[in-house]
Amino acid sequence: MKSRLQKLIAQAGYASRRQAETLITTGQVSVNGRIVTELGSKADWDTDRIAVAGKPLQRERNLRYLLFYKPKGVVSTLRDPEGRPSISDYTRLLRGIKERLYPVGRLDFHSEGLILLTNDGELANHVLKASTALPKTYWVKVSGRPSEEHLERLRRGVTIDGRRTAPAQIRWLRDAGASGRARQQAGVYRTSRENPWLEVVLVEGRYHQIRKMFQLVGHPVEKLKRVAIGKLTIGQLQSGKMRPLTEAEMFGLQKATPRQPRARGKAGAPPLAAAWRSPERQRADPAGNRSPHSKRPTGATKAKSGEPHS
Missing domain, CATH: 3.30.2350.10 (Pseudouridine synthase)
Structure with missing residues (x-):
């Protein structure tokens, strides 16, 4: 079944619908090799090849x-x-x-x-x-x-x-x-x-x-x-830290939104101890991973702007 492109892009977890609309109108989305700029354009997951910024769009399986x-x-x-x-x-x-x-x-x-x-x-x-x-x-x-x-x-x-x-x-x-x-x-x-x-x-x-x-x-x-x-x-969450939503929080979020999140993925990250390492632990990591506040290595490419910010 065909759906609007911005909806499919959002379902793929690539961007929100609003951001997807910008991707479409700026010519960054193609269907079957052809650039699409009309917001009303539709496509089908099963029969069409959708790409964003030249890369194939895949359905998101694990929702976080x-x-x-x-x-x-x-x-x-x-x-x-x-x-x-x-x-x-x-x-x-x-x-x-x-x-x-x-x-x-x-x-x-x-x-x-x-x-x-x-x-x-x-x-x-x-x-x-x-x-x-x-x-x-x-x-x-x-x-x-x-x-x-x-x-x-x-x-x-x-x-x-x-x-x-x-x-x-x-x-x-x-x-x-x-x-x-x-x-x-x-x-x-x-x-x-x-x-x-x-x-x-x-x-x-x-x-x-x-x-x-x-x-x-x-x-x-x-x-x-x-x-x-x-x-x-915010509860007991510390500044600079993150955690997955609990089952109760997911249930409440589903009730609060008119269309509940799809249940095909995981409700959150793996156990927090395995998923998140504090900046202090990162600095002590012999693998060389950098902390959030460490300086970029010399010669690193400056990241381009993504989403707008306030």
Whole structure:
């Protein structure tokens, strides 16, 4: 049965549907040897030869779903033209995973927190698109103490870059019910009257949205941490580390998205101890594998930019 090319590319785990559309319109996709640039074009897995960037497109068999705690000072893309640390510096340390994982959504360079990594383009599409987007929870430290009038204005929605933001949930972190252990885990040890922490829940993810919202009411963001994506929480995950989703988390994610992830693959990586080695262990590895923050070897080719970043 024929399906739209962007859907097949997403099913293959090569890219999300949105990214697949860009691949098509820029002439990087071919069907049976002919370049296709029309977004409405269709193909059949069983009878057509589909290629992306000149390489045959294969159906993805092993679907992977991991949570990553992006540290501050890391771009949430696979490559960065400026040579800054990127997510791929961490995913390449995973052992036993050959699939290409990419981030679902973004966090800006100066923010930290939870990012979902997967090779399931269909799931990524449902998580990202506006009509089915999962709510994302942030803990935000701002300069000064916003008035209740300012917070209510942000809750209702404000105009940023010519567009009005969707309604948001905003409350003081001390009123959000987060345990002391959870706050400590996220680096929130105490909140002062002068520089308080707030919990912000958004159903959209525009460029630097939270920073622009609070800047608009005169209270610039000092720190920003994403602590949850839907019901996926940061828990005890340490900065710079990642782990596969549990069965319960996968079940919840399937219920939260209109089309559940295909069950033909694995729910996550191999056991974390086998799949992930910390930078410290990498530096001690006699095989010569580099840590995420080690310098590139002299003469290494500079990676081209992959996904857009905030």
